[in-house]
Amino acid sequence: MLKINNIDKKYADGTHALKDISLELSTGMVGLLGPNGAGKSSLMRTLACLQSPDSGSYHFNNINCLTSPHELRQTLGYLPQYFGVYPHMSCKKLLEHIAVLKGLNRAEFEPQIEELLTLTNLKYVENKAVASFSGGMKQRFGIAQTLLGNPSFLIMDEPTSGLDPAERERLHDVLVSISQDRLVILSTHIVEDIENLCHHVALLIKGEIVESADVQTLIAPLEGRVWQSDHAPILAGEVTVLSKNYRFGIPAWRILSEAQPTPSAQLTEATLQDRYFWELNKKEHEDVVTQ
Ligand SMILES: Nc1ncnc2c1ncn2[C@@H]1O[C@H](COP(=O)(O)OP(=O)(O)OP(=O)(O)O)[C@@H](O)[C@H]1O
DSSP: OEEEEEEEEEOTTSOEEEEEEEEEEOSEEEEEEOOTTSSHHHHHHHHTTSSOOSEEEEEETTEETTTOHHHHHTTEEEEOSSOOOOOSOBHHHHHHHHHHHTTOOHHHHHHHHHHHHHHTTOGGGTTSBGGGSOHHHHHHHHHHHHHTTOOSEEEEESTTTTOOHHHHHHHHHHHHHHTSSSEEEEEESOHHHHHHHOSEEEEEETTEEEEEEOHHHHHGGGTTOEEEESSOOOOOSSEEEEEEEEETTEEEEEEEESSOSSTTOEEOOOOHHHHHHHHHHHHHHHHHHHO
């Protein structure tokens, strides 16, 4: 169980990146969903003990993470958003090298590396240089190295960004299989990834947690009020345009409204994406009002 209490962080230039964040998260895959600049990486770096908050605390099981970062690091795996430069070393050799840096001996790491190469589907390229891997293979390598030492708390910062659909699917398989018996926090702005993978979602916008709950609870306030229409609503009263997409070049509006907003509008099931857009819309509106 991860318990975060009132974490607050302002950068030197005055950016208030995290505003009094409190969360309780248990085992399984948890999504941290927010737009660019919401504070996701700031929170992930803080949880990984790579930067200190100005105030607040957090505990993982019985570990006070701010006072005992060394203890946390022994049970933590962190996959940063940008994994960095890869040396021209083979996949297997590099995993061995990282295992030694993590303090594992050969008897411990050899079976683990075999298992991880199979899990991440990299066995067939174990002797190839990681530098030559595609983006998706590099991400799967990143997950393999994060799992060395069998951490019980994993932080993944936007692991699927920039991947093609087939690679994303492959990564989803890996993520699901590693989240069965540990806490995995998946930080992303891709709502679909969260809908596919996470049992619990924390919605982070402008440094604040809007709500932290399961997907059904997050969607509940919108149920029975989301309409799909191929026309813009006649804007009057309590009508909010949640999103406007195109399907085969034809526009499709998703509209939040108590009553039918256009003659052709059909009532449709609310989604996590609708809730996300609703919250973004409300924040934008608040900003306009306070400016
Ligand atoms: N080291 C820093 N110094 C000053 N401001 C920072 C620093 N790191 C992040 N910020 C700012 O803090 C806010 C939150 O940034 P952060 O990178 O945590 O958001 P994010 O949700 O991860 O965004 P993205 O999806 O674009 O990576 C942004 O306004 C960002 O510009």
